[in-house]
Amino acid sequence: MIRRLRNAFGGGTSSASDAAVGRGMADVLAALDNVIDDDAALARICARIGMPGSAITTARATGPAASLRRPALRAVAGVAAALTAGAVALAAVVVAGARHNGMDTTAYVVQRVDRALSAAGPAAIAQMTVKTGRMRGGATATTTTEEWSYGGRWRWVVSSPAGHPVYDEGSGTSSVYTLVSYRTRTWARQPWPGRPVAQVSGPRSCQTVDADILVLFRAGLPGAGFSASSLPAARALRTAISCGTLAVAGRQRVDGIEAIELTSRPDSPVSETIWVSPGTYLPVRVVVRSVPGQPVLLTADISWLPPTAQNLARLTVPIPAAVPGGPVGVSLAGFRRVPLARALTQVLQQIRGGPTKAGARPPG
């Protein structure tokens, strides 16, 4: 680069500043290599284009990221390099993902997932459909929660076993919390009481991993978002992945994807299984079984959305007074604003009333 600068226009005296610019810009590129994840960026472009991420991201290339791949994949990189060189007459190119092969594969997969989550956290909206099963009177009632999180912003819409929205809460901005109760036909909004969300680039402490997972897929209690807003999905999942409690168990088909399955070790206090896409290495499903002391089953299906204006709008809780729409089939007429404490109490009372009551008295 230095020579290029010096010779760019056919001469000129070399100078210390040319050399400094050359070295400095090379350093900038090296720093970007450590910070920017090409795979994750490519996955976001795929999502924006609307094509399957793996169809494009599995086409591997040479470059800094290639050095991280395991030896078994070097042949793949070689094929990709040949393709780069213009070997268009190649009859077939076989691109394989990471394969199940013991601890080394686990380390590789965990590293890739960690990097993908690290990049997705700030750059993609995590959309999750969480189904929580609870035993009541010998039968299992399933509550569904739609969750979105992006940086310090989050929104949860909790529905009853009958499929009716119970409440909608979230913090569309970092400083305002909104709660809409469809059963009590009330809504509340007030400034964020806690400290601002800290932007942490690394995962949280491993000691909090079980608590993180439980909060992330909490049992549908309003107001839990106060603590969870500092816990975007990507970060909580990254913590879970990075703590060494998961091991690759093989591959399994999840929603048409031959996903890599990671399961927790037998001595882990929370039994969890995470499936990640072999194309993007982002989690696509999480299942938590037999939480100690409480026989619940949580299943979360995860999508990673680009932060377009349309997708960002999902993070906003519609205020009944301002939006005549809201969830389908629910009339928002007659909603009134109440103090937050009262709205929370009412929602909690409704939840304690049980799913049968909820199903018998649909909102609207």
Next chain:
Amino acid sequence: MVIVMAGPEAGALPAGSGGLRDVEFVEFFRAEHKKLIRFVMAIGAGCDEAAEIAQVAFFKAFECWDVIRAPRAWIRRVAVNELTAARQAARRETPQATLPDAPVPVSTALAVELTEEARQVLAALRALPPRQRQVMAWIIDGFGAAEIARELGVSPESVRQSYAKARKNLGRFYGRGKKR
């Protein structure tokens, strides 16, 4: 010719109907993505803004990949246009009662990674007048005077003059640093 990909939505992608085109795009993306971010940073954007602009530029490149003849120059031209448009839009925006949410910055992580020399060169480039900064950014990425002149819509002589002035200014910048 068939490109077979193992993976989630694995399947045969017939060449000529998107498969090879996708592979070419991915190769280009991997070769140029970070360089483009650096280019946009060199012409004055922060890391987060540069990453966002690069994303948009590559998205646009994918859309018309079949008709782009010189993708390295094309994508840089699009990135410059995107940055200009973003700056103009920011000037047009009216003040809001509440502050918009700030996305989690990549720059936080980058700040840790940048060496002192890297910080200094970014500061030095930002101190240059816009035209000189742009010329330097193109030169750093390996473009010649004729190409830069074509992309900037000026004469090659004008590019040479901007480059000479930029070098002089950079020399002053680094000289000043030494005196301190």
